[in-house]
Amino acid sequence: MSGPPLRTRLAARGLDGTTMLILPGLIFMIALFVYPFFYGLVDSLTPKEGGWYANYAKFFGDPFLYDTIGATLWLALPVTIINLAFAVPVAFRVRLMNRQRLLTTILVLPITLGTVFVADGLLTFLGPRGWFNHTLLAIGILDNPIKLTNNYWGVFASLLITGFPFAFLLTLSYISGIDPAIEQAAATLGAGPRQRFSRVFLPLLVPGLAVTFCLAFVQAFAVFPSAVLLGAPAGPTRVISIAAYQAAFEQYDHSLGSAIALIMGGVELVVVLAVLGGRSFFYRGPAGGTKG
Amino acid sequence: MIRDQGLISKIWRFAIWALATLFVLNLLAVIAAVVVNSFATRWLGTWLPAGWTTKWYFSAWKEFQLSSVVLVTFEIVFTVVIISGILGVTTAYALARRDFVGKRLVVLLFLLPLLIPPLTYGIPLATVLYQLGLGGTFWGVVLINVVPSLPFVVLVMIPFIEQIDPRIEAAARVFGAGTTSLFLRILLPLLLPGMLAALLLVLVRTIAMFELTFLIAGPTTQTLVVSLYYAVFASGVRAGQSIDAMAVVYMVTTLFWLVIALQFVNPTQIVARAKQPAAH
DSSP: OOSSOHHHHHHHTTOSTTGGGHHHHHHHHIIIIIHHHHHHHHHHHSOSSSSTTHHHHHHHHOHHHHHHHHHHHHHHHHHHHHHHHHHHHHHHHHTTOSOHHHHHHHHHHHHHHHHHHHHHHHHHHSSTTSHHHHHHHHHTSOSSOOOOSSSHHHHHHHHHHHHHHHHHHHHHHHHTTSOHHHHHHHHHTTOOHHHIIIIIIHHHHHHHHHHHHHHHHHHHHTOOHHHHHTSOTTTTTOOHHHHHHIIIIISOOHHHHHHHHHHHHHHHHHHHHHHHHHHTTSOOSOOSOTTO | OOOOOSHHHHHHHHHHHHHHHHHHHHHHHHHHHHHHHHTBSOOSSSSSOSOBOSHHHHHHHHHTTHHHHHHHHHHHHHHHHHHHHHHHHHHHHHHHHOOOTTHHHHHHHHHHHHHSOHHHHHHHHHHHHHHTTOTTSHHHHHHHHHHHHHHHHHHHHHHHHHTSOHHHHHHHHHTTOOHHHIIIIIIHHHHHHHHHHHHHHHHHHHHHOOHHHHHHOOTTSOOHHHHHHHHHHTTTSSOHHHHHHHHHHHHHHHHHHHHHHHHHSOTHHHHSOOSSOTTO
């Protein structure tokens, strides 16, 4: 054999002892993420009875099952759009604030406490005798308490409480990444506030907003505990994760459960790809300062 | 910074602040409702309860066997933190320092669990774990929780390691440091701030991780958040104040670690990927 030894040739391609350090983590992920995924895929194609497509045929043939897609989208899409629509203007104001830390700390609370805690709190807060109805009655906006729990609006509120801070904090981190000199330049050249937003900031923000939308949507789409606790899990808030959970762990049909879980991932992927695909029509390039 | 003085700008600014204030008020009221109710003797249709008591904490502690639940929660969470810390930092080190064929694919593999909803990969994974006999066991819960935690550590650590100058390591080698002493005396001290931040975030996230733990936890391996879910789910069986007392115990546990974590990280980092490491 002529030429350098194998070890040298591999090192030239970036493969040496240090590269091998990825192996433990990689093996773990392959064993517990990639393998179960393919296991679930095969499992979903080998139903308890019927042909290989029986689970999918069952899902799309039974309104009790396929309606969950619509129910989930009907919750997740409006909530995500509202969260983002509020997050952008609020983040634009907060970026000018000197003491952001207190506000961001308060807003990180519902995210860290999680949906179960928020659902428990909202059950009391939004209940017929809770503070929310009590306040509206005291002000005189309402004559009778409105029902806000165990229906669509309860889940909606819980997604708002956890989803808005999430969208806001992500948007804020994107906005702070834009060099303020760009705005000053636009103002110097005579752009008013509306123009500065629509002609300068928005185009720079679109890629970040698309990612924020996707991440916020993924969270809202995966709604599970609050849909059970705060919603009507047999009715309008029977979301797809409830269907998947019930199939796999209540009817012990893990084959159907895996199929629904995969359909859930598929629907979500369609929305995410549509949003990220639309992103490519906008400017993509550096917007930060010298730090990059 | 530019501040506009026009009337429309002022109205707009006021509307935004009013909206943000309203949201924060509602958010704080939701949390306060839980705390107030947990101390209430009776609370029906008034602004504040009829009387105050701490008895619900004692009854909740006994009814929900909170001493064992809290213990199990910490055992699980710390094991998850240690495993994802060791695996995550080594993986992140290799990914930050080397360019190799298929690196993009590996990075994508570590991104996916953070983008896919937990139930989508959790149901097949839980099925596999049940068939291995790990369903309901301590290690089953730990393994399923490492799946999202490990990628999180990797993605937080990669930019942190990239900003450590590789020449420092080269210099240590020149002066005769072996791999062990290079790691212990050079790398570890430099990595410590980033590791601390990443692991504290994993800790907070794992305490609140409901979906995955819920799929696999058995009666003896429930974490606090899963017990809380079952308690709220079966509300009506027990007094609401008792459930809220448990929720407060859960809240205090989470907030304790959140406060520590916030000493090292920016709140935005809890949702966003670390842009600039905390130790800068």
